[in-house]
Amino acid sequence: MRVAEMPSAEPGRVESVFRWLDERLGLTTIYNTTLARYVPKTNWLYTLGSASTILVILQVITGMLLTIYYVPTPDHAYDSIQYIMNEVSFGWLIRGIHHWGATLLVLTVFLHMLRTFFVGAYKFPRELTWLTGVGLLAVVMLLGFSGYLLPWNQRAYWATQVGTSIIGAVPAVGPLLLRIARGGDEIGAVTLARFFGLHIWWLPIALLGIIGVHIYLVIRIGITAPPERDE
């Protein structure tokens, strides 16, 4: 970052490449605004947002890898996952990271929300940071719910049976909403296909988009310090 201030006589090769790129891309400006920000004295609980972001990146990458073999039809869903687990090299690892990463992501997102709540960080001027965070919590929960059906085993089937039934409890329009969620009266091929589409296209793009706004707001407004005892 101090490159521009130093009138060094002989820049090295790496440095001259960096300077060339920096002059055109503004890398130093990006670094200074995103990472070299002023941050109040905080504690380890303030790393939960970063932890969630890292987990989202891992989920996106392992999820993209899983779609290379997974097939979202009742005929092939279960067998293609057995194939991933038993035949594909490191398939157990990639699926394992996706499976446990999902659980961990729900946990870190929830703890992140609790911390924000308890230090009062949702107050002016950070209301929108909080509201986009609420949106992210909802999207993460929907991702977890839609992904749960995809293995197409007994647990997936019956969990989705129970989960979608909750929608049916809405007064008046409940049965209609239930049929729309399942794509029919029963859980079947249509349900699996729409949950898959939701899980790999609509929700991840919504997630990444809202994360963009969320992080922009964090950079623009900054984060709070933990409140003092007398506040």
Added chain:
Amino acid sequence: MSEELSSPSEEYGRRRFLAGIVAVVGGAVALIVGLPAIGYIISPGVKRQSAEQWYPLGPIAGLTPGEPTGFPYSYRVQDGWEEIAVTGTAYAVTQDGVNVTVFSDVCTHLSCRVAWKQDRDVFFCPCHDGTFNAAGEVVGGPPPRPLDQFESRVENGTIEILLGA
């Protein structure tokens, strides 16, 4: 920023140390996912799912010397998570009743199925009029090379071909 600090060099030392930790941990995570991912992606291309097997076609005594005879074959192979049947016709031809050559019926041009035409003495491909003689050599049409051959052997008078090789 520096007015808050007792010693700028100490702050830079700590900053570099923390940046190093982030780089090491981030790099470790990237490697733990990235290296297995390579194996994950290429694995169906480098692992063979189906074992080779010798498939009996029929008795060598049933062949007319110089005349290719078609034997249908069918065997099951593992296609990912599915078991599928591969079928085709193998053309066995012998000149001396001892040594057998077995041709695949897949045209070497664009993989259509050829058939032996007894009246014309050629393997004929209906797609682009490719023709091969009884030795599998190209006689006419677009095929770029002779018919492919199965690895074959004769066991107790029965012609066998190696499938899944």
